[in-house]
Amino acid sequence: MIDQVIDELKNYDGRPVKIMEVCGTHTSSIFKNGIRSMISPKIQLISGPGCPVCVTPSAYIDKLTEYSLKENHCVLTFGDMMKVKGSKMTLTEAKAAGGKVKILYSPLMAVAEAEQNREIQYIFAAVGFETTVPVYALLLEEIRQKKLNNLKLMTSLKTIVPALSFICENEKNIDGFLSPGHVSVITGSKAYRELADRYRKPFVIAGFEGEHILAAIYEIMTQIKKQRFEVKNMYASAVTEEGNQKAAAFIKEYFEAADGFWRGIGIIEGSALRLKEEYGAYDAESAEEETKEDMPIGCKCTDVILGRINPSDCPLFKTVCNPLHAVGPCMVSPEGSCGIWYQNS
Ligand code: SF4
Structure with a gap:
């Protein structure tokens, strides 16, 4: 067959x-x-x-770097966010400049971190699509149950x-x-x-x-x-017609739809999930803001993300842009098209 x-x-x-x-x-x-x-x-x-990670606005990275440099604050993030450029610097650069940034492998590790260091205000960088949002909802559940007031989420969640x-x-x-x-x-x-x-x-x-x-x-x-x-x-072993309703209900409990800013694209109506107002105490100013975009000069990530070109069509691909010196966000993350093309072509 x-x-x-x-x-x-x-x-x-x-x-x-x-x-x-x-x-x-x-x-x-x-x-x-x-x-x-x-x-x-x-x-x-x-x-x-x-x-x-590729579509997370640079303004979001800027806010995270600011938090990391604030007294008694610490940013918690996954590793792939470390090298994404904001308008001024990456989280790696902020850390080198004295910022407090810690890489986690699971969102729930944030709870233990916050419990052990009550004097530090932790900001968790909650970035992702529908797949990861239920875990952030679970994290919020834990934060509430344990009555932690030193752990907040800064969200950039997209649908x-x-x-x-x-x-x-x-x-x-x-x-x-x-x-x-x-x-x-x-x-x-x-x-x-x-x-x-x-x-x-x-x-x-x-x-x-x-x-x-x-x-x-x-x-x-x-x-x-x-x-x-x-x-x-054609993926019936994992996907159903209705989806994971338990996870969807969990998401609905904590998050609501909002307009979202996609780096390289702009605002897409109804494409973000933001924390509901009643959970504002756990929100580290993560409202999606309209941002003037912000792709590095010469970077074609917009065209890559929208399927207009392949990464290899970008003049900077493999010449000045590579995973060790990523010009645009699509080269930074292991899930980014340019990074994947670099590793495999
Ligand atoms: Fe941007 Fe680099 Fe990809 Fe070109 S190769 S589109 S500069 S990330």
């Missing part, structure tokens, strides 16, 4: 087709499994906006469906979407139904093995050929 799929995809000779894989894990897997070598060059696979809607609206030449597997576990396959109907594009949810991705590409191509534009869940 898989041989037949590869054979058909390899020999496709129709009009050029552009398929966006939304999440970085799919981008990595496409490289690791040599998927491009198994399909026709007329089927172009492009990356999308599925790296939360992927409004971003896909923005892309469908503005980037008309994308023919189909490989929907993100992990996010879909939370949202369920129903989240893409309206987009598929409104924009007449296939949305196919796939797992992360090479065969899963090939089968999903085949499904997208079949739908395009037959002029069908549907949501198809």
